[in-house]
Amino acid sequence: MVNSVVLVGRAGRDAEIKYLEPSGTPKTTFNLAVDRPVKRTEGVDTTDWFRIELWEKQAQVAADYVRKGTLVGIQGRLEIQKWKDQNTGQWREMPVVRATNLRLLGKRDDRVEPDGAAG
16 A cells, blocks of 8 residues: 655745654644646636644754745655544544655745845
């Protein structure tokens, strides 16, 4: 069986990094907007949103370079994360793309440099 996801889209917000306790392992998340073209007669593209999760070295790269609007390519697998809501006691589920490969796409001028520096 195969569980493989390939997406190209733009970050909907800056990547957010967290360091897990006690290991200090970095985990970065952001939302990715992927346009789904529709017929021209309808006039508007539909956007699908995906939650992206990266770990370790890829997490650090994403945290340093992925800003809102950054064009990226993602390879990974789809996971359904489950947890118990602390407020309601109900079980919740959310699909997440656990990325194993991140590519920064677009022209170099389109990329956001860390700390806002121009490159």
